[in-house]
Amino acid sequence: GxxxxxxxxxxxxxxxxxxxxxxxxxxxxxxxxxxxxxxxxxxxxxxxxxxxxxxxxxxxxYRIGHTVIDLSSKPPKLIRSGPYNSKKLFELFPELMGEEEGLPDELVKGKSIIDLSPEVDIKASSKGD
Incomplete structure (x- = not known):
């Protein structure tokens, strides 16, 4: 672990x-x-x-795992694109490092993240929004 x-x-x-x-x-x-x-x-x-x-x-x-962002590194790094529109993630968090179009297919066991992502819209918010 x-x-x-x-x-x-x-x-x-x-x-x-x-x-x-x-x-x-x-x-x-x-x-x-x-x-x-x-x-x-x-x-x-x-x-x-x-x-x-x-x-x-x-x-x-969703048919794929959650979006994973590593906040322990600076700048933060996109580990797994998940169901959220990764282009929107990079717009909201320009300092984010990683692949804008998702991770290589071999990391999702032969399934393309791009093919499975339902283009869920996201917004940045804080507790109470």
Whole structure:
């Protein structure tokens, strides 16, 4: 493992309400190197009995993993493009380093990020916006 931590904002409204009230520490729903599952049954196939709790919020809105930005480096670095429009990320954060069009295909196990990205629009905000 790395000496860093990942922060995520869940897409599921129920889980967001829980995360507003308690701190949750967990792992991603896939084994490193495996494609991210988009359903609970897919996560259970990969992680099985390793899970303590699983919430079925229906299928994921996206078929690829989250956007990952390494904030421990200066300037920050785009590690994985994910579902967000990477061009918009670079417009919002001009100091961001990384591939504007996403990562090389071999890093997403043969699936092109560009082909799978649903061009989700994003905006910068702070807590309370």
């Amino acid at each position: 790395l000496k860093t931590v990942s922060l995520a904002d869940g897409e599921n409204a129920f889980m967001r309400r829980i995360m507003e009230r308690i701190e949750i520490c967990g792992t991603s729903a896939n084994i490193s190197g495996m494609p991210p599952p988009s359903t609970l049954s897919g996560a259970l196939k990969q992680l099985g009995e390793e899970l303590t709790l699983a919430v079925d919020g229906g299928p994921s809105l």
